Amino acid sequence: MMEDLGDLDSSPYCEPRRRLLDIFCLMSEVDMAVIQPEMMKSYIWIQTTDGAIQQVEQEVAMFCPMICQEVIHKGMGSSKNCAVSLPQRVSPAMFSLILDYCRFHQVPGRSNKERKSFDEKFVRMDTKRLCELTSAADSLQLKPLVDLTSRSLARIIEGKTPEEIREIFHLPDDLTEEEKLEPLKNTTDDPRIRLLNRLYAKKRKELKEREKLKDVEAEEEHVDDRSVDDLLSFINGGDGGMLKPYWKQEIFFSDSKAIKTSKNKKKHRKRKDLQKCAPSNEAIETHKKESNTVSSLCHNVGVDQKLKSSLSETLELQDVADEVFAPRVEFDDVDIDDEIDPALKEEIDREVEDFARILNSDWPERMQELLSLGQERRPTHLSVNGNGALKGHGSMPSFPLNIDHLSQLRIVFSLTPELDEIEEIFIHGRYSSAQNAIFVACNFFKLCDCGHRPESTECQPRRRAG
Amino acid sequence: MDKEVDRISNLPAHVLDQILSILPIRDAVRTSNLSRKWRYNWSHIPHLVFDYRVFSITSKDETVIKNKLVNIIDHVLLLHNGPVYKFKLSHSKILGCSDIDRWILHLSRGSTEEFILLIWRGQRYKLPSCLFSFGNLIHLKLFNCLLKPPLAFKGFRNLKNLDIQYVTLAQEVFENLISSCPLLERLTLINFDGFTHLKINAPNLQLFDVGGVFDDVSFENNSLLTLVSIGLYKNVKNDWNMSRGSSSKLLSFFVNLPHIRRLEIQSYFIKYLAIGKIPSNLPKPCMDLNYISIRMNFNDFEENSVAFCLLKSCPNLQEIEMLGRLEEQAVVGPLTSFWGDDHWKCLFGQLRLVKIADISGTRSELDFMKFLLSNSPVLEQMTVKPASNEGGLELVKELLRFRRASIQAEVIYMGP
Numbered sequence: 001m002m003e004d005l006g007d008l009d010s011s012p013y014c015e016p017r018r019r020l021l022d023i024f025c026l027m028s029e030v031d032m033a034v035i036q037p038e039m040m041k042s043y044i045w046i047q048t049t050d051g052a053i054q055q056v057e058q059e060v061a062m063f064c065p066m067i068c069q070e071v072i073h074k075g076m077g078s079s080k081n082c083a084v085s086l087p088q089r090v091s092p093a094m095f096s097l098i099l100d101y102c103r104f105h106q107v108p109g110r111s112n113k114e115r116k117s118f119d120e121k122f123v124r125m126d127t128k129r130l131c132e133l134t135s136a137a138d139s140l141q142l143k144p145l146v147d148l149t150s151r152s153l154a155r156i157i158e159g160k161t162p163e164e165i166r167e168i169f170h171l172p173d174d175l176t177e178e179e180k181l182e183p184l185k186n187t188t189d190d191p192r193i194r195l196l197n198r199l200y201a202k203k204r205k206e207l208k209e210r211e212k213l214k215d216v217e218a219e220e221e222h223v224d225d226r227s228v229d230d231l232l233s234f235i236n237g238g239d240g241g242m243l244k245p246y247w248k249q250e251i252f253f254s255d256s257k258a259i260k261t262s263k264n265k266k267k268h269r270k271r272k273d274l275q276k277c278a279p280s281n282e283a284i285e286t287h288k289k290e291s292n293t294v295s296s297l298c299h300n301v302g303v304d305q306k307l308k309s310s311l312s313e314t315l316e317l318q319d320v321a322d323e324v325f326a327p328r329v330e331f332d333d334v335d336i337d338d339e340i341d342p343a344l345k346e347e348i349d350r351e352v353e354d355f356a357r358i359l360n361s362d363w364p365e366r367m368q369e370l371l372s373l374g375q376e377r378r379p380t381h382l383s384v385n386g387n388g389a390l391k392g393h394g395s396m397p398s399f400p401l402n403i404d405h406l407s408q409l410r411i412v413f414s415l416t417p418e419l420d421e422i423e424e425i426f427i428h429g430r431y432s433s434a435q436n437a438i439f440v441a442c443n444f445f446k447l448c449d450c451g452h453r454p455e456s457t458e459c460q461p462r463r464r465a466g
Numbered sequence: 467m468d469k470e471v472d473r474i475s476n477l478p479a480h481v482l483d484q485i486l487s488i489l490p491i492r493d494a495v496r497t498s499n500l501s502r503k504w505r506y507n508w509s510h511i512p513h514l515v516f517d518y519r520v521f522s523i524t525s526k527d528e529t530v531i532k533n534k535l536v537n538i539i540d541h542v543l544l545l546h547n548g549p550v551y552k553f554k555l556s557h558s559k560i561l562g563c564s565d566i567d568r569w570i571l572h573l574s575r576g577s578t579e580e581f582i583l584l585i586w587r588g589q590r591y592k593l594p595s596c597l598f599s600f601g602n603l604i605h606l607k608l609f610n611c612l613l614k615p616p617l618a619f620k621g622f623r624n625l626k627n628l629d630i631q632y633v634t635l636a637q638e639v640f641e642n643l644i645s646s647c648p649l650l651e652r653l654t655l656i657n658f659d660g661f662t663h664l665k666i667n668a669p670n671l672q673l674f675d676v677g678g679v680f681d682d683v684s685f686e687n688n689s690l691l692t693l694v695s696i697g698l699y700k701n702v703k704n705d706w707n708m709s710r711g712s713s714s715k716l717l718s719f720f721v722n723l724p725h726i727r728r729l730e731i732q733s734y735f736i737k738y739l740a741i742g743k744i745p746s747n748l749p750k751p752c753m754d755l756n757y758i759s760i761r762m763n764f765n766d767f768e769e770n771s772v773a774f775c776l777l778k779s780c781p782n783l784q785e786i787e788m789l790g791r792l793e794e795q796a797v798v799g800p801l802t803s804f805w806g807d808d809h810w811k812c813l814f815g816q817l818r819l820v821k822i823a824d825i826s827g828t829r830s831e832l833d834f835m836k837f838l839l840s841n842s843p844v845l846e847q848m849t850v851k852p853a854s855n856e857g858g859l860e861l862v863k864e865l866l867r868f869r870r871a872s873i874q875a876e877v878i879y880m881g882p
Binding site for chain 1: 471472474478493500501502503505
C-alpha cells in the first residue's frame with residue numbers, strides 16, 4: 001500500500017510561494033527571449049551521414065547549438081561545398097525528426113501549453129528510436145530535446161523489474177549469480193534480505209554487548225571448589241542417561257570458573273539462559289524439507305519460544321544444579337513467561353524426547369544431512385577429511401545465528417579454550433540450526449557429542465550405527 | 467531481420483546520469499541489477515533525492531519505517547561513488563536526529579551545491595556545524611530547523627537561493643547570514659522565530675518572499691529587487707509599541723525599492739505600512755511596478771489610504787488583485803466610504819486585468835470597484851469572486867450599474 005504523502009513543496013499552504021518562484025523564472029525567460037537577434041531568411045547547407053547534402057532553413061537549423069557553432073565560428077554551411085557535416089550519431093532519419101522538433105519550437109509565439117502538448121506527442125515512439133534520438137540530440141547539443149527524451153526513457157524504466165527492463169532495451173543478462181546476490185543495495189523490496197540483514201545486525205550488536213559484559217563479569221568470578229564427582233553426581237543419577245536430553249547433561253558440566261552470585265536474580269537469569277539454549281529439533285526437520293533460510297530461522301525463533309518454557313519446567317527438577325551452573329556471559333533481557341500449562345508441558349516433554357533421540361541417532365546420517373544442507377545454499381566450503389571429521393572454513397556470512405545457539409555453544413564448549421575460534425567458524429558458517437553447528441564443532445575439535453574432550457573418560461562413548 | 471541491439475547502455479555517461487537522476491532513487495539503484503555495464507551506472511548520479519518514493523510503506527510501525535529509511539540512505543551514500551550535487555531529504559517519518567548529522571558530515575566532505583532538508587514533524591532540528599562548511603552551496607532549503615552557525619562562519623559565498631521555513635535563528639545570525647552571502651538572489655523566509663527585524667542587505671537580491679511575525683523590515687542596497695511578497699501574520703493595528711514615534715513605514719519601505727516590478731502585500735502587512743504618516747503619494751513613482759496584490763480591509767481608513775497612495779504612485783500597473791480580509795468583515799463599515807468620493811481620479815493607463823476576491827459586497831468594496839472601472843480605459847477583464855453567496859444578487863446588481871471607462875471591459879462574477 002503506497003502511502004503517497006506527496007511532497008511538502010506541493011502542499012496547499014505553500015502555493016503562493018510556488019507561484020511567486022514560477023513567475024520569477026518566467027520573467028527571466030522572457031527577458032532572454034528578447035535578446036535573440038533577427039535573421040534574414042536564408043538556408044544552411046547540411047550534409048547528413050549518408051553523404052546527401054540538403055538545405056535547411058537557417059532559423060530551424062540554428063536552433064541546434066552544434067550547427068550554430070559550426071556556422072558562426074567556422075563559417076561552414078554557406079554553400080554546397082562547405083556544408084556542415086553532421087556527427088556520426090545523427091542518422092538521416094533522426095535528423096529529420098530533430099528538424100521537426102526545431103521547426104516547431106523555434107517559433108517564438110507559441111504558448112507553453114502548445115509546446116508541452118507537441119512534446120508529448122513527439123516522444124511517442126518505440127524505445128529503439130527514442131534511444132537513437134537521445135543520442136542524436138546529445139551530439140547536436142540540443143539540450144531541451146535531450147531533457148525531453150531522457151524524461152521519457154526514465155518514465156519507461158520507472159517501476160519496472162530488472163527482467164522487464166532487460167526485455168525492453170535488449171540488455172544482456174550477464175551478471176553472474178554471485179554478483180546478483182551481492183548485497184549491493186537494500187532498496188529492493190525483498191523482505192527476506194531485509195529480515196536477514198536486520199537479524200544479522202541484531203546478532204552483531206548482541207555479540208558486542210556480550211563481549212563487554214564478559215569483561216565485567218570476569219571480575220566477579222568465584223571459584224567453585226566442589227569436587228568433580230559432586231558435580232557429576234547429577235548426571236549419573238536419575239535416569240540412565242540414555243534418553244536424557246542433551247542440554248540436561250551439559251548444564252551441570254560447567255567448568256571450575258562457575259560464578260556464585262546472589263540467588264534470586266541470578267536464578268531467574270540462569271533459567272532464562274538455559275531456556276534460551278534449547279535447540280529446536282523441529283527446525284532440523286523442516287530444514288530437511290526446504291532450504292529457505294528465512295523460514296527456518298523464523299521457525300527456529302518460534303519453536304525456541306516453546307522450548308524455552310519447557311526448560312524452565314525441567315530445571316525445576318534440578319534446583320540445586322542452578323547454583324552450580326552459571327554461565328560466564330550475560331544474555332539480554334527477554335520477558336520469559338515461566339508458567340506453562342500441563343498440556344503444553346506434555347507436548348514439550350515429547351519434543352524433548354524426540355530431540356534426544358535424534359541426537360543419539362546415527363552419526364553418518366547426520367553428516368550426510370549436514371553436507372546436503374550446506375550445498376543447497378551457497379558453497380560452505382565444508383570438506384570432509386579422512387577421519388570423517390568435518391572441517392569448516394570461514395566464508396561469507398549469510399545466515400545469522402540466533403543468540404540462543406551461541407549461548408548453548410558456550411555452555412557446551414565451556415571447557416575448551418578454542419571457544420572463540422569456534423564462534424568465529426559458526427558465525428561465518430552456514431548452519432540451519434545450532435544443532436548442526438554443534439555437530440560440526442564436536443567433530444572439528446574431535447570432541448564427543450557431549451562436548452568432552454576425547455581424552456576424558458567421564459562421558460559415554462560416542463554412539464555409532466547399530 | 468533486425469538484430470536486437472542494446473542502444474541504451476552506450477549513451478554518453480552524462481545522458482545516462484541524467485536519466486538515472488530523473489528516476490526515483492529506488493529505481494535508479496535497481497538498475498545495478500540489469501547487466502554488467504549497468505552495475506555501477508547509478509553510483510555516479512549527481513542527484514540524490516530521498517522522499518516518499520523511496521519505498522512503499524507497508525508497516526504501521528514508525529520505528530520500523532524510520533530504521534528502514536535510515537538504512538537505505540546509509541547504504542546509498544556509502545555505495546555512491548562520485549560527487550553529490552543535489553541532496554534532498556523530505557520524508558514524513560524522518561525526525562531530526564543524529565543520523566542526519568552523519569549524512570551532512572558525509573556530504574560536507576564533497577561539493578554539494580544543492581541541499582534540501584525538510585523535517586516534517588517534531589522539534590526544530592539543530593543543524594550540525596559542518597553544514598556551514600558547504601563551500602559550494604548554491605541552493606539551500608530548510609524546513610523546521612534551527613540554525614546556529616559556528617563563530618567562524620563566514621557565509622556561503624556561492625549561495626544564490628535561500629529558502630528557510632519554520633526556522634529558528636538569532637537576530638545576529640540572520641543578519642550575518644544575509645549579508646555574508648554576496649550572490650544571494652532569492653530569499654524565502656516563512657514562519658521564523660528568534661528574530662524580529664528584517665534587515666536585508668543583499669545587493670544581488672531579486673526575489674524576496676517573507677511571511678511571519680516581525681517588527682520591522684528594511685532594505686539596504688537593493689536596486690535589483692524586483693519581486694517582493696510580504697505577509698505579516700500578526701495584526702499590528704493597535705500595537706502601540708510599533709507605532710510609537712515611528713516615521714512613515716510606507717515611505718521607508720519604498721525608498722529602497724526603486725525597481726520593484728511585482729509586489730504582494732499579504733495578511734496584515736498593509737497595517738504595518740499604515741503605521742506613521744501616510745503620504746498621498748510616494749515621492750518617486752514606481753515606474754516598473756506592473757503587478758500589485760493587496761489584502762486589506764476596505765472599511766479601514768488607514769488601509770484604504772495606503773492602497774490609494776500606492777495605486778496613485780504606480781502609473782504602469784497592468785494587473786491588480788485586491789483581496790478582502792475575511793476575519794474583519796463582520797465589522798460594520800462607515801456609511802460614507804473612502805472610495806465613494808467622486809474626486810478620486812487616477813489614471814490606470816495600462817491596467818488590463820483586475821481580480822477582486824474575498825469580499826462581501828460592502829459599500830466600500832463596491833465603491834472601490836466602481837473607482838477602478840471608471841479609471842481604467844484599457845481594462846480587459848475584471849473578475850469578482852465574493853466570499854460567500856450572501857447578498858450575491860445585490861452585488862451583481864450594483865456591478866451592472868457601474869460605468870466603465872473601457873468599452874471592452876468584461877466584468878465576470880464568479881461564484882464563491
